[in-house]
Amino acid sequence: MGQPPLETHPFAPFIRTLGRGQKGSRSLSQDEAFEAMGMILEGQVEPEQLGAFLMLIRVKEETPDEVAGFVRAVRWTIQLPENIPAVDLDWSSYAGKRRHLPWFLLSVLLLADQGVKVFMHGLKGRKDNRIYTPQALEFLGLPVSDSLAEAAQRLETHTFAYVNLERISPRLQQIIDLREILGLRSPVHTVSRMLNPFLAPHQMQGIFHPGYLAIHQGAAALLEQAHMAVIKGDGGEIEASPDSSCRVLSVNQQRCNEEEWPPLLATRELKPKSLELELLPQLWRGEIEHKYGTAAVINTLAVTLQMMQKQSRREDALAMATEWWQTRSKDLI
Structure with missing residues (x-):
């Protein structure tokens, strides 16, 4: 037989x-x-x-x-806590920064300072020459929550919380770690950015390869995300580079839009010789001036404010972002 x-x-x-x-x-x-x-x-x-x-x-x-x-x-x-907080904005951070400092973190702090509840998630980091968000948060004295439950508890009394992906979905983290074996990123990088576990009505996305802009936009519409904006951010993070134009693809109640934001600065900024995290709190406290850093913070915040329907016109969003920056609580960090 x-x-x-x-x-x-x-x-x-x-x-x-x-x-x-x-x-x-x-x-x-x-x-x-x-x-x-x-x-x-x-x-x-x-x-x-x-x-x-x-x-x-x-x-x-x-x-x-x-x-x-x-x-x-x-x-x-995903195992969600019983009492899911009313999060306003989901912010993913999966790329790390190696050309410029993570100025976008100051944009997030401005949102939190104004009462916007922000939930951030991302990668703990890889052994490379990038600065990842958990490292920067620790330097700024901001906590990293160990679980979604801990983040939810924190958001009951605070306006910002961060959790590493490995605490949200260990299996996704394992698949991302295969990059060292496969030699390439996988679609899980895209998926992780879009998780929005607390289903916040507003979502910001940052990518590195321009071809993924439309993919993120289309997926957000299919997932019925109320409001979302995706940009080709510096290093792949959600940071609108102020020295170059920025394409913003967005979703607003199932309507897909696209807008080109011109650069804020007249010339390109050279890559600094080293990335010094201490510049972040120093700029926030007003101890130093940094033209590129300030412009990056304001530009990134303005894109976010427009996505959140705080302002409809780019010029008005920039004006609001500038006002928030000028009236920030300098003792926050």
Whole structure:
């Protein structure tokens, strides 16, 4: 008697769909992406399958439908605290900074100083030459919460909280860590940025590769995100570079918009020889002047204020951001 035919692994059809070649392959539907990511998160996928799946999507680039399906699946697995805080703004930080300091953190502090409840999530960091947000927060004396429950508790009495991805979804962190083995980023980087675990009505996104702007925008619309803006930020973080133009793609109640913001500064800023974190609190307290840093803070804040419907025109958003900067609580850090 011959050997019985081998059963096809349940995850194999997803790889087959993506990898049949130029004429036979296609992207996943949102429901297929949801099912595939669900199997990955539940450990129902072989390591070889996971690597093939991630790289097939990386080569063709993920679609808005795939990202939306992946995000929905991850959200389904996140253990939320019983008392979910009313967060105003979700802010992701997954890239790290190596050209300029993370000036965007001062933009976030301005929002928090004005009573906007901001939840931030991101990567703990890699062994490279970048400054990651947890490192900067520690330097500024701002706490990093150990869990979503701790962040929720903090947001009951404060206006800012941060949690590392590994505390939100350990499995996603494990997949991101495969970058050192695979040699490439994976779609999980996009998914992590869009998690918005507390479902804040406003969401800011930063990417490095311009081609991902429309992907983030489209996925946000599919996820019915009320208000979202995505920019090609400095280093891939949510920081609107003040010395170059900035494309802002946004979603406002299912309407997709695009606007080009001209640079605030007349000339390009040279990369500093070193990144000195002490400049952040010194600028905040008014102990030093820093033309680029101040412009980066104001520009990033203005994009956020426009996305949050605080102002509709760029000029008015910049004026409001400037006023917030000039009237900040200098003893906050």
